[in-house]
Amino acid sequence: MTFTRKPLADCVPELVATARGDQPATLVITGGKLVNVCSGEILDGMSVGVQGGRIAYVGKDVSHMIGEGTQVIDAGGKYMAPGLLDGHCHIESTQLTVTEFARAVLPLGTTGGFFDAHEIANVFGLKGIRLMLEEMRGTPLAAYMQVASCVPSTGPEFETTGAAIGPEEVAEAYTWGGDVIALGEVMNFPGVVYGDDKMLGEIQATLRAGRFVDGHFTWPSNDWRLPVYAAAGVTGDHECVTAEDVIERVRLGMYAKMRRGSAWHDVAKTITAHTEHGLDPRRMMLVTDDRSSESLRDEGHMDFVLRHAIAQGVKPVTAFQMATINTAERFGLARDIGSITPGSYADIILLDGNLADVNVVLTIAAGAVVAENGVMTASLPSYTYPQEVRSSVHLLKRPAAEDFLIPAPVSSGSLSTRVIKVRENHVETTELIMSLPVVDGHLEVGNGLCKIAVLERHKGTGNKSVGVVDGIGFHEPAAIAMTVAHDSHNVLVIGNDDELMAQAANAVADARGGVAVLTRNGTTLFPLAIAGLMSAEPFETAAEQSAAISKALYNAGCTLNYGFMTLSLLALAVIPTLRISDKGLVRISPEEGIQLVSLFV
Structure with a gap:
């Protein structure tokens, strides 16, 4: 079926002739309650005559526009x-x-x-x-x-x-x-x-x-x-x-x-x-x-x-x-x-x-x-999208568990650490300063916190940053990786288990883009092969796969409303207050604007 939207100037003769009754309308709707958004009224007993893709007439009676080939729809008192x-x-x-x-x-x-x-x-x-x-x-x-x-x-x-x-x-x-x-x-x-x-x-x-x-x-x-x-x-x-x-x-x-x-x-x-x-x-x-x-x-x-x-x-x-x-x-x-x-x-x-x-x-x-x-x-x-658009994930190498270690400037003790705090049903985050332990020269992230990482996926540069996030809610070893990571859409990985984080990142890379949730019980994958953003499947299938991601997150303890949508914004560097990109932690404030900040305070 072809859908045509001609400029009004190209339709004037036919619209006027139809409104006069000299040319049959292609479609008429009769007997409806018109929601008139221009006047703010509801008008009873109204009808509409259409010629092609545009409206020719609005009034009480459109009988003069009905011809042999006119499609007639009786609104039956419904709102139009x-x-x-x-x-x-x-x-x-x-x-x-x-x-x-x-x-x-x-x-x-x-x-x-x-x-x-x-x-x-x-x-x-x-x-x-x-x-x-x-x-x-x-x-x-x-x-x-x-x-x-x-x-x-x-x-x-x-x-x-x-x-x-x-x-x-x-x-x-x-x-x-x-x-x-x-x-x-x-x-x-x-x-x-x-x-x-x-x-x-x-x-x-x-x-x-x-x-x-x-x-x-x-x-x-x-x-x-x-x-x-x-x-x-x-x-x-x-x-x-x-x-x-x-x-x-x-x-x-x-x-x-x-x-x-x-x-x-x-x-x-x-x-x-x-x-x-x-x-x-x-x-x-x-x-x-x-x-x-x-x-x-x-x-x-x-x-x-x-x-x-x-x-x-x-x-x-x-x-x-x-x-x-x-x-x-x-x-x-x-x-x-x-x-x-x-x-x-x-x-x-x-x-x-x-x-x-x-x-x-x-x-x-x-x-x-x-x-x-x-x-x-x-x-x-x-x-059909070209093959280039369907193969857009270009990591320098396959991620491994050690890629998600956070080196510390000391071998032991504790460090004041910047933590991204997620807010449910809000686009903005807050910045927390928390004292976290250091063991064998690496930051230990536990007690309900997760690691969050961004891996560059466009040019194969190998750029990577790893930080800490609060508010995810995982109550068991779990990880989520996604190529939907506003706005740069690199690979965003969140988890409390380094091995699962690596597996999740590899799962979305192998799928040429998408979302993957991993626990010790298995993998839930939502492939998004078109630019790493959109599904090649019909709406119904995509909705089922999206719902499966939500269920997997919930089962792992992340009860955020439509959690995937909220998590996908954690790399959006222009929204206050603390975010993460492939270049590091990014903070935005009215006083200081946008700046890269260190993980350790």
Whole structure:
């Protein structure tokens, strides 16, 4: 099945003729309750006429548009709402290819989104982004790509990536088409604030191309540098974890993105900027950021986020605005997506029962019925990634148990040691200083602590660092290794047994990427051969394998909510406070910025 999204200018004669009744509609929906996100109303007894991929008419009666070949859908009093839009999403975090992601979310009512492919960009640069863009264009989704801004997220002195993107590459990406819409989250916010030429150059290339700049500011909302960041042209930010974060961004003219990912539960607090503080919600957006295939299966996608927001006291129509028209307006696309209005793309969902339940029973994308009653009805073309992308793990040598020893500057005694403290359902960590014993010249890590290591996997440099982490919870000898390690996506290994850590690292290398959990009782493997990030399997299989990883972690004692998602961020060097990369421990603070720090204090 081919899905076409023509520019509005190319459709005007047919749309006008159809609206007049001189040309039959290709599809009409009759007798629905229209969720009008433009006016904030629910309108009974409404009908919609569609010509090709766009809406020609919205009104009480569309009988004049029905011809012999018109597909007629009787809404039967169900709600008709615009297809849901995800305003900030990393498809790679779902562990799915774009096609399988589309298969997973279209039945749930998501018909489009704004996708930042900075995961694959850190492995393959512009080539990776281009491949995902090409795959997107073969799906029914109203999919818009953002150009990864921070590859690497910090600088080569802090981490090793598989590629690099700068102002020239950003400018080139905007020549690929209008669906390359924005500069992805600018995580190097200190670089923007303090005038880094690369970061400012990327922003300037974006603005000159008439595109938008997305933000990622994790210093406190009352920090004087937030307005500095906004002055660079950053007009949207998803790093909102408190109501104050939302309030300050909205007051500066930004769109505040409130996320409910698998492990990032920020909506309950941030939504109070509207429900308790009374701010106008039209510059507030609901987003997912990162949701695993397992959570897509078990909880949902944007439909789940809407239900959650409504449960916090948001009016249903307002919640729908936060996932449709607000998102479209943020990216200057309200003419095309985000509402059921004449001229817009025909991305429409029917919902049964109470609107607050967000029970999607039919999805129309680009004027075609693609899913019904939770099941895809349209077939999607397959897409094959090149062999280079399916073989992206290049370690200098096979890891061994001794690679995870931590040499100490003394032969015995104890040392004050920096420890990464994991926080459940939060992206940030804290820094602990703990006194740990030294035996035979090596740091002893026990009493519930684990070792954490990063092995460079892009260029075969042999770079490696080993640190200490708290909050994993393993109650037996166990280890997890993964090639999903934001943002550089080297091999991240966590465990309390050096031999198991080595075996886990080798398991993911042999699988050409993925996640492996090892205990003395066996191995649980989730292969992610595409760039070491995405599964080559169908959505259903990937979700089962993702769930198996969660179960293996839980059985070993790691009870963190969607633990894999949280652990995969421990190498993300731009998020406070303490992280680890292949170059060592990285600390970020408002006072000192980003710096490498020693393991021993």
